[in-house]
Amino acid sequence: MADVPNDAPEHCPGTSSDQAGKSSACQGCPNQNICASGAAKAPDPAIEEIRQKLTSVKHKILVLSGKGGVGKSTFSAHLSHALASDDSKEIALLDVDICGPSIPKIMGLEGEQVHQSGSGWSPVYVEDNLAVMSIGFLLSSPDDAVIWRGPKKNGMIKQFLRDVDWGEVDYLIVDTPPGTSDEHLSIVQYLSGAGIDGAVIITTPQEVSLQDVRKEIRFCKKVKIPVIGVIENMSGFVCPKCKNTSQIFPPTTGGAQRMCEELNLPLLGRVPLDPRIGRSCDEGRSFLTEVPDSPAAVAYQNIFPNSKLSHYSKNSLC
Amino acid sequence: ISINGLAQVKHVVLVLSGKGGVGKSTITTELALALVHAGKKVGILDVDLCGPSIPRMLSVGKPEVHQCDAGWVPVYADPQQKLAIMSIGFLLEDSDEAVIWRGPKKTALIGQFVSDVAWGELDILLVDTPPGTSDEHLAVLENLRKHRVDGAVLVTTPQAVSTGDVRREITFCKKTAVKILGIVENMSGFVCPHCSECSNVFSKGGGEELAKLTGSVFLGSVPLDPLLTATLEEGRDFLQAFPESSTYTAISQIVNTVLSSLDA
Numbered sequence: 001m002a003d004v005p006n007d008a009p010e011h012c013p014g015t016s017s018d019q020a021g022k023s024s025a026c027q028g029c030p031n032q033n034i035c036a037s038g039a040a041k042a043p044d045p046a047i048e049e050i051r052q053k054l055t056s057v058k059h060k061i062l063v064l065s066g067k068g069g070v071g072k073s074t075f076s077a078h079l080s081h082a083l084a085s086d087d088s089k090e091i092a093l094l095d096v097d098i099c100g101p102s103i104p105k106i107m108g109l110e111g112e113q114v115h116q117s118g119s120g121w122s123p124v125y126v127e128d129n130l131a132v133m134s135i136g137f138l139l140s141s142p143d144d145a146v147i148w149r150g151p152k153k154n155g156m157i158k159q160f161l162r163d164v165d166w167g168e169v170d171y172l173i174v175d176t177p178p179g180t181s182d183e184h185l186s187i188v189q190y191l192s193g194a195g196i197d198g199a200v201i202i203t204t205p206q207e208v209s210l211q212d213v214r215k216e217i218r219f220c221k222k223v224k225i226p227v228i229g230v231i232e233n234m235s236g237f238v239c240p241k242c243k244n245t246s247q248i249f250p251p252t253t254g255g256a257q258r259m260c261e262e263l264n265l266p267l268l269g270r271v272p273l274d275p276r277i278g279r280s281c282d283e284g285r286s287f288l289t290e291v292p293d294s295p296a297a298v299a300y301q302n303i304f305p306n307s308k309l310s311h312y313s314k315n316s317l318c
Numbered sequence: 319i320s321i322n323g324l325a326q327v328k329h330v331v332l333v334l335s336g337k338g339g340v341g342k343s344t345i346t347t348e349l350a351l352a353l354v355h356a357g358k359k360v361g362i363l364d365v366d367l368c369g370p371s372i373p374r375m376l377s378v379g380k381p382e383v384h385q386c387d388a389g390w391v392p393v394y395a396d397p398q399q400k401l402a403i404m405s406i407g408f409l410l411e412d413s414d415e416a417v418i419w420r421g422p423k424k425t426a427l428i429g430q431f432v433s434d435v436a437w438g439e440l441d442i443l444l445v446d447t448p449p450g451t452s453d454e455h456l457a458v459l460e461n462l463r464k465h466r467v468d469g470a471v472l473v474t475t476p477q478a479v480s481t482g483d484v485r486r487e488i489t490f491c492k493k494t495a496v497k498i499l500g501i502v503e504n505m506s507g508f509v510c511p512h513c514s515e516c517s518n519v520f521s522k523g524g525g526e527e528l529a530k531l532t533g534s535v536f537l538g539s540v541p542l543d544p545l546l547t548a549t550l551e552e553g554r555d556f557l558q559a560f561p562e563s564s565t566y567t568a569i570s571q572i573v574n575t576v577l578s579s580l581d582a
Contacts, residue, residue: 069339099450145489150421179368212369215416242513
């Protein structure tokens with residue numbers, strides 16, 4: 001049964017929820033008895049369908065944070081560009097931020113729409129070997145708001161995984177919204193058959209950010225996703241005029257470095273603030289190619305593997 | 319017994335964005351402190367259940383939340399009890415504990431936060447929200463339906479990736495009949511403390527353009543200020559510590575505009 005059936009009432013908790021059939025919203029719903037009996041809670045067949053569909057996808061990497069606005073989408077986009085610079089690799093970028101999809105803009109794909117064919121939805125190709133899917137491609141106007149509760153977001157993510165014709169893919173990068181909620185649980189649940197290689201965690205140096213990121217790391221442990229490592233973004237700003245460094249987001253509690261030491265996680269790199277990053281993202285261009293010698297681009301290149309490498313190992317990204 | 323926790327709350331203002339990490343909690347905190355300094359009794363309801371930032375910003379680590387006859391007692395940031403706060407941060411035993419809840423459970427707790435907290439007499443209740451247009455936002459509005467929402471302050475940073483999400487939040491406000499009190503452009507330029515050169519780290523002007531595009535009031539710009547970030551990290555009152563700064567002026571202007579639109 002669909003997670004939120006078409007005939008369900010407005011506050012349907014979802015057929016696989018503990019409250020299925022029992023919540024006050026269930027009164028009067030035609031499916032109430034089925035849900036209450038537990039029959040609807042059988043494992044979602046979509047999990048197996050997705051497992052089969054994604055056998056052509058070699059590696060799946062989540063980009064998580066817990067904190068908003070730290071650079072998850074920026075990182076996901078540029079990781080995808082860096083991986084795709086090797087023509088022999090097929091890269092896919094899936095944006096599961098349903099309410100605030102940033103990937104279309106950052107990838108220069110605003111206004112693109114998704115096509116349906118016999119084998120499912122076709123993703124949008126930025127390069128021959130770089131495919132992208134986002135709810136942004138399903139919205140007809142930049143003002144459209146996706147005002148959906150959890151169960152409906154859950155359904156969309158299931159469709160993204162099951163119905164998109166990804167084809168043969170070396171790396172599927174999944175960009176996520178901040179938090180530890182429906183989108184995150186759905187991604188983990190629906191990929192439970194297909195498997196997730198690991199997660200890259202993005203943070204900025206200050207404690208206000210780290211305190212959310214620690215929760216995300218706990219989430220990963222709880223749902224058994226290996227943490228590949230942590231990236232500290234917005235790590236200092238070099239004034240273009242006097243070249244002095246300012247800590248706009250100060251690491252008052254030791255930044256990502258101390259957190260990684262405490263939690264025994266690899267610190268994959270630190271990326272400084274650079275106004276050209278924001279500009280490139282707004283213009284939909286990769287700053288790795290726009291300003292390859294900027295300190296930020298150099299930092300990214302040190303994080304990203306030699307693009308010729310193809311072997312995935314736990315402590316590096318490829 | 320149906321307890322209307324908001325019976326003596328004069329005004330309710332949501333702080334929204336759509337985009338994460340633009341400074342909703344920062345702006346909520348600074349607005350609250352400015353209002354308290356202006357002699358108001360203020361409440362902050364933090365409905366970001368996955369990433370509650372308010373407790374740390376106001377230095378109210380892990381107090382216990384007590385029950386009284388009228389419901390849950392909010393936590394006060396000051397001994398004079400001018401600033402009341404409720405956040406899931408106060409309910410977690412371990413501050414690193416992840417709240418891994420789906421929508422319905424979040425909706426239920428938010429309902430309690432709105433209706434079962436004994437807010438008492440407040441001039442303004444500010445509601446800090448997580449990014450998005452989903453369960454938390456719908457839950458807050460549904461539960462506030464019995465009361466009244468004066469409107470929302472929308473926070474953005476200057477760049478298009480941010481204003482792109484905030485446009486969708488504006489649509490949300492229109493669809494849910496929430497009046498937009500105005501738009502704040504946060505992280506609007508950085509003045510180097512060494513040489514005073516201004517860098518537009520996150521681009522420039524997007525907030526003002528968005529206000530023009532959508533016919534909304536532009537409340538003002540707040541610069542990137544490491545002193546502001548540092549005081550928030552330490553849970554100190556920035557407005558008391560740095561009253562001479564241009565950031566202080568910017569925040570005061572925003573508060574004054576918001577207050578006049580509430581009294582209007």
